Amino acid sequence: MSLDVRRLLLLAQVARQGSITGAAAALTYTPSAVSQQISRLEAEAGQPLLDRHARGITLTEAGEALVTHAERIDRELRAARTELDELAGLRAGSLRIGTFPTVAASFLPLAVREFRGRYPAVALAVHSARNAGLIELLDSREVELSLLWDYEWRRLSEPGLEVTHLLDDPTTLVVSKAHRLAGRGSTTFAELAGEQWIVRDDHPVAEVLTRSCHAAGFEPSIAYRAHDYQEAQAMAAVGLGVVLAPRLALAGLRDDVTTVALGSSAPVRRILLGRASHHRPTPAAAALRQVFLETAAALRDAGDELDRLVRRAALP
Incomplete structure (x- = not known):
């Protein structure tokens, strides 16, 4: 039969207090309830754990062995509770x-x-x-x-x-500072029909460009397929074309390019x-x-x- 952990911990408390009455007072149990639980633990263990006598109780050899394990379990449980409290309080993890x-x-x-x-x-x-x-x-x-x-x-x-x-995250246009639209507050895709485009290769923004241009009635003319937005900005800076990019992709905007808003026609991510x-x-x-x-x-x-x-x- 397996041993009940709660009863093991109760036995350890009896050993600490030196009596069933002391353990009951420490745990706010009745002495009879503690005595009943110890008797059940002895039944689980298959042998006596306490020697009861007029001066109180002493642990049997089996009782001492179980208390040693119970104390170890108690330390592990307290360590587990401390660790859970640390994680819950975001002081660890x-x-x-x-x-x-x-x-x-x-x-x-x-x-x-x-x-x-x-x-x-x-x-x-x-x-x-x-x-x-x-x-x-x-x-x-x-x-x-x-x-x-x-x-x-x-x-x-x-x-x-x-x-x-x-x-x-609205889409915006990136152009060279020498571009005809530089300095403009906004533009539309209809106004961009004759532009050359720099697009991220194998990237979702390529679909954004195609959909937006088709909605405006033209096919985008691709001048350069870039691998990242820094590369795309560099090509825009030397006038190779214009770039479509989500606004959050432009946190590191170069000094020789600028952005132009696309207003309500801008696809939003x-x-x-x-x-x-x-x-x-x-x-x-x-x-x-x-x-x-x-x-x-x-x-x-x-x-x-x-x-x-x-x-x-x-x-x-």
């Missing part, structure tokens, strides 16, 4: 999160800096991937939270995935926070979610000051 490159270079540093300022004892590990890979990481719980994105024509809807809309709905969030994940919400609200209020905010997040 770790958190794995997912992201994708353009928000990792803009929005994420703001949230990370704020979170680490509040909870310096919680270690963060970040994994960067595309949406499909991030969803797999969430489902396997290799990450607890992940930043994700979608567009109006392809909303993110996955079974078992809970998403929170953090903010909108939603920045989302995802988690697996069948996994209960840890205290650290719940705290980071709140930081993401607050950071997104601050970013919405920042307007054109994104660059300044990102540079501030990078400071030690």
Whole structure:
């Protein structure tokens, strides 16, 4: 028969107090209740654990052996409770999160800096991937939270995935400072029909460009296929073409290019926070979610000051 842990701990208390009456008083039990539980433990052990006599009780050899184990169990349980309290209070622990490159270079540093300022004892590990890979990481719980994105024509809807809309990321135009549109407050896709385009190769923004140009009645003429936005900006700076990019991808804007708003015709990318709905969030994940919400609200209020905010997040 297995041994009941609660009765083992009760036996240890009897040994500490030196009597059943003392253990009962310490635990606010009745002496008869303690005596009954010890008798049941003796039945489980198959032998006496206490010698009862006029001067009180003493442990048998079997009782001493069980008390040794009970004390060890008690220490482990108290250590477990302390560790759980540390995790719940965000004074220890770790958190794995997912992201994708353009928000990792803009929005994420703001949230990370704020979170680490509040909870310096919680270690963060970040994994960067595309949406499909991030969803797999969430489902396997290799990450607890992940930043994700979608567009109006392809909303993110996955079974078992809970998403929170953090903010909108409008598409903008990047042109050389010598371009005819430089200095303009805004333009439309109809006005861009004759432009040469620099596009990210094998990237969702290529679909954004194609859809937007088709909606305006023309086929985009591609002059250069870039591998990242810094490369695309460099080509725009020397006048090879113009670039379409999400605003959050332009946190590190070059000095020799400028942006032009596309107004209501600009496709909007939603920045989302995802988690697996069948996994209960840890205290650290719940705290980071709140930081993401607050950071997104601050970013919405920042307007054109994104660059300044990102540079501030990078400071030690």
